[in-house]
Amino acid sequence: GENVEQHPSTLSVQEGDSAVIKCTYSDSASNYFPWYKQELGKGPQLIIDIRSNVGEKKDQRIAVTLNKTAKHFSLHITETQPEDSAVYFCAAGDNYGQNFVFGPGTRLSVLP
C-alpha cells in the first residue's frame, strides 16, 4: 500500500519568511496530492491540492510542486504570518480514494 513520509516534523520561521514542507510517497498509482492545515481543536482544512497531470499549482501565498518521477511533492508558503501557525498534513491517493494515506504532519510556528 501507499506510504507517505513528511519532513520536517517541526518548523519555525520568522514572520515574513518562507516555509517549505516536503512529502514523499511510494505508490506510483497515486495521482491526487492534497495539503491540509489543522488548527488546534479543529478538523483539517484543505488549503491546496494537485493532481499528477500538473507540476505546480499556486494560490496566493501558497504553492505546491509535484515531481512524479521522484515521487515527491512540496508545499511552499511565502510571506508567512502568525495565523499560518498550525499543523500541516500532506496526503496521497488515487482518484477513487484507494490507498488514501496522510503524512505524519509538520508543526509550523511563525514567530512574530
Added chain:
Amino acid sequence: KAGVTQTPRYLIKTRGQQVTLSCSPISGHRSVSWYQQTPGQGLQFLFEYFSETQRNKGNFPGRFSGRQFSNSRSEMNVSTLELGDSALYLCASSSQGVGQETQYFGPGTRLLVL
C-alpha cells in the same frame, strides 16, 4: 451552508463497551469518510460511504463499522472498545468522494477509553 457536524464532541467509555458516533455532512454531499487521529499513528483512513454504500475501507479491524443513511448522515460504530481506540475521530464530506473533490472535515469527536 452549514459545515460538517459531528456528535457528540467528547465521549468517555470503558474497555469492552461499544460506541456510536454521528456525522452530518454538508447539504448535498453524498460522500462521508471517517478518519482516526492519534498522536502515535497520525491520521488514518477508516472507510468511505457514498450513497449508502461503503466504497473504500482502510486497514482497521472489523470492530470498526459504519453506515450511511438515505439523507447522507453517517454513523460509525466501534464495538468491544480497547484502550488504543482513544483518539479523535473525524468525518469529512464531499460531493463526489475521496480523491475527486474537496473534502470538508468536521471538528471531530474525541473518544477516551478508560
